[in-house]
Amino acid sequence: MTKDNKKVIVVGGGPGGLFAAFCLLEKGLSVELYDQMPAVGKKFLVAGHGGLNLTHSENLSEFSKRYGIHEKRFNELLQLFSPKDLRKWCEGLGVETFIGSTGRVFSHKVQGR
Ligand SMILES: Cc1cc2nc3c(=O)[nH]c(=O)nc-3n(C[C@H](O)[C@H](O)[C@H](O)COP(=O)(O)OP(=O)(O)OC[C@H]3O[C@@H](n4cnc5c(N)ncnc54)[C@H](O)[C@@H]3O)c2cc1C
Incomplete structure (x- = not known):
């Protein structure tokens, strides 16, 4: 928890969720990111392949x-x-x-x- 006691939960670890989490962390907020898959950014990695x-x-x-x-x-x-x-x-x-x-x-x- 931060000094403001704020925690944000981000659901979805694709580029949208990862970027949101990154921006929130930069603002000093505490972030938990959840994804239904065991690893995040899978589609993004496939997209980046070619x-x-x-x-x-x-x-x-x-x-x-x-x-x-x-x-x-x-x-x-x-x-x-x-x-x-x-x-x-x-x-x-x-x-x-x-x-x-x-x-x-x-x-x-x-x-x-
Ligand atoms: C072959 C391929 C090539 C591509 N090439 C490009 C490219 O060159 N440039 C480009 O900009 N885009 C490209 N894209 C598109 C790009 O991958 C998507 O636009 C991007 O992944 C969308 O990001 P997102 O975070 O919105 O969603 P997603 O990447 O779909 O992420 C959503 C995440 O949320 C999770 N999720 C969904 N529902 C739940 C739930 N109920 N609970 C928990 N977790 C959940 C999913 O598991 C997933 O990890 C390509 C896509 C493919 C398939």
């Missing part, structure tokens, strides 16, 4: 259009955590990224996986 497409390098206004009728909302959200922020976050974890020929952003393979 080269993980993390995001796209196009500018935010173009990128937001990908969300169709939710464009405006996602444009607001992406101002808070943009594709560039995602790349910076990955690099902070020691995972280098690169822009492919189509503008999509991939991670370099993590050694030893």
Whole structure:
């Protein structure tokens, strides 16, 4: 427990749950993460097998259009955590990224996986 006595339970250890847990821990909260499977991030690991497409390098206004009728909302959200922020976050974890020929952003393979 933290000094505020707050504990957050995250259900699901896919990228969504893992990232939520990471952000909560960074805020100093105590986190418990549960998954129905014995190991977390399984689908993510399968997804990363052939080269993980993390995001796209196009500018935010173009990128937001990908969300169709939710464009405006996602444009607001992406101002808070943009594709560039995602790349910076990955690099902070020691995972280098690169822009492919189509503008999509991939991670370099993590050694030893
Ligand atoms: C072959 C393949 C290639 C892909 N390539 C890419 C790619 O290049 N780029 C990309 O961005 N995405 C890719 N994806 C998609 C990506 O894997 C998913 O978008 C991502 O995993 C979704 O994350 P999530 O956390 O929302 O859900 P999930 O990864 O599905 O995680 C949900 C977790 O919750 C758990 N869970 C569910 N219900 C319960 C419950 N009731 N109690 C406890 N635990 C529960 C599940 O076991 C699971 O671990 C690919 C997917 C596949 C299959």
